[in-house]
Amino acid sequence: MTAPLRINEALLIANRAFQPFQCVAWAPQDGNGELSLTIIDRTNTHIGRTQIPSSTYSDPAQLEHILEEARAELSEEGYTLQSWSMPH
Incomplete structure (x- = not known):
């Protein structure tokens, strides 16, 4: 299990x-x-903008997914x- 990200x-x-x-x-x-x-x-x-909920950015797998989508x-x-690639 991967530790949550700060x-x-x-x-x-x-x-x-x-x-x-x-x-x-930034965090509103x-x-x-x-x-x-x-x-x-x-x-x-x-050239791009993304909103990431805390539940997503604290989970490395979800963060990787949303960053890959934004990159695509x-x-x-x-x-x-x-x-x-996502650091592990």
């Missing part, structure tokens, strides 16, 4: 998942535990991402 670990993993683009992440102040990710390109243009969407839109 928010800082999830942020680091998400940041690496979207290279060479920048991943800006309403305290619902949701994590918002915005992917921006080198010209500071928003960017690839379908023509963006080239570096290869990535």
Whole structure:
């Protein structure tokens, strides 16, 4: 069984998942535990956005799944991402 991820670990993993683009992440102040990710390109243009509930980002398997989905969407839109795999 894999230990739950803390928010800082999830942020680091998400940041690496979207290279060479920048991943800006924040947790809304309403305290619902949701994590918002915005992917921006080198010209500071928003190219993707994902909302991740705390139940998802704390579970490594669910986090991997949602990051893979977001990467696939960017690839379908023509963006080239570096290869990535979920750290274990």
